[in-house]
Amino acid sequence: MHEFALIQSVLEMVKDSAVQNRIKKVNRVKLVVGKLSMALPDSLHFAFDAIKATDDLFKNANLEIEEREIMVNCQQCQQAFPMEDRYCFVCPSCNSTGIEIIQGRELYLDYYEGDEN
């Protein structure tokens, strides 16, 4: 279950930063998750809830997830378009197969919010 390991490392990162900034309570953690990152939002929420229960710093924290659609760019006609559910690597306007993925692989901590007391 790689979502669990992922949330664990995100929360460790937040924790390090919270300690440095004298934050005692984290209220919100926001992640950006591309649809190609293979991390499922439901599993991320599940892991987050399981881990936050074991740490006072995160006891009242909410996880917010921003999902990013998969966007591709045609190298032939330079058009960008969203990739639908089917993994079709053909340009809809010129039928070229020279397609590159420009969005959808990202997975990162956007920001977190907390209180100093």
Ligand SMILES: [Zn+2]
């Ligand atoms: Zn094209």
